[in-house]
């Protein structure tokens with residue numbers, strides 16, 4: 001992990017991380033929060049995230065105290081209930097999220113939501129500016145803060161600023177559904193470094209910027225907009241593979257009711273979200289059962305999908321669709337000792353989840369759009385290399401760009417998807433081992449520490465930004 005200096009020996013200064021979530025107590029093992037905590041422990045600095053809604057928005061940041069090791073400080077910015085509605089559930093999750101996941105049809109623009117988005121970004125920018133030291137590097141995460149850097153530049157902040165977008169980048173046609181699309185190039189160009197998950201996201205961002213009359217692509221691959229240079233690059237996020245593999249090996253498998261102890265288990269683990277393609281996945285499993293199943297085999301597909309963003313209408317619809325689809329498939333195929341689809345809505349602890357991954361013969365990771373998808377990488381890390389399971393991965397997941405040895409499927413092609421399930425359940429051990437070995441190597445090499453380190457190295461190398469004052473003249 002970073003140790004505070006870049007490979008070229010240049011000092012990085014402190015790190016200031018801004019993300020929607022900031023850990024308020026102990027830092028949970030694994031995942032993004034864990035990686036950011038590790039990076040901050042190396043550099044020192046601070047981490048700023050949203051407070052529970054309902055706080056006093058006239059005040060500044062709430063001091064959450066230092067992290068448990070005392071290496072960095074944590075702060076929460078206040079949100080009113082109206083901002084929770086307009087900034088978080090509204091503009092972030094009912095406009096930007098569907099749009100960036102190629103679902104402009106689900107974009108729900110409500111009057112006033114963008115004003116809340118601006119107000120929150122501006123308030124966070126002001127609070128940040130007041131605390132910055134000249135050498136601090138700012139690392140912003142995700143779509144909740146697309147205009148934060150632009151606000152900071154307007155306030156004269158010259159520090160290095162990077163944004164990592166965890167979700168896909170929209171193509172130019174989808175982007176046109178954003179009422180504020182004309183502002184997007186200026187927001188992006190306010191960063192020194194824009195990090196995206198995949199090559200196709202980089203291409204989409206460059207395409208959007210190519211249509212902006214003020215942005216110029218330079219010979220060295222960087223971009224220039226109104227006197228400021230910046231880069232757009234790919235930094236595919238990883239997981240704490242070592243840690244996850246250890247947890248999977250040691251984890252206690254929850255008691256499962258399967259027809260027999262050795263019955264095949266297929267597993268899906270997702271937040272309940274329309275981008276995850278759960279209805280298409282249920283349908284493909286239904287087709288597999290109807291057309292391919294060996295009558296002596298009774299496979300169980302366990303889908304763990306806790307409800308998220310339950311206050312957004314589009315999320316209530318998908319829940320109903322899913323329950324109807326599971327009910328009808330189970331109705332057609334269940335026997336006294338076998339329920340083919342088991343759908344669990346609760347959150348599952350990390351160690352139990354890891355043990356389930358290890359037991360599962362097949363993982364179904366088949367989103368219709370996904371920035372990366374960490375479940376695909378967790379599943380690979382959790383396997384026993386001598387007897388591994390098979391990963392079925394949608395080519396719409398960002399992970400598909402790296403994990404080419406998975407069984408790649410098009411989730412819209414129900415027949416092809418069902419055939420892939422059949423192939424996975426019959427795959428000979430030698431082929432399973434060969435595919436898994438190749439996948440495992442990538443997951444362990446390009447882990448989350450490598451991701452944070454490469455992003456921060458690139459950001460530290462960014463040429464010093466041109467002060468706004470100088471450009472104005």
Ligand code: ADQ
Pocket residue numbers: 031032166167237269270271304305306346347348349350353370371372373374375378
């Ligand atoms: P998410 O959309 O949250 O993240 P993902 O990458 O799949 O999606 O990560 C989900 C995480 O939550 C995994 O670590 C998984 O183990 C855990 N999880 C899911 N369901 C769970 C359950 N029922 N119980 C317990 N844990 C559960 C966004 C982007 C992704 C991108 C990540 C990281 O949408 O595309 O991969 O950020 O950049």
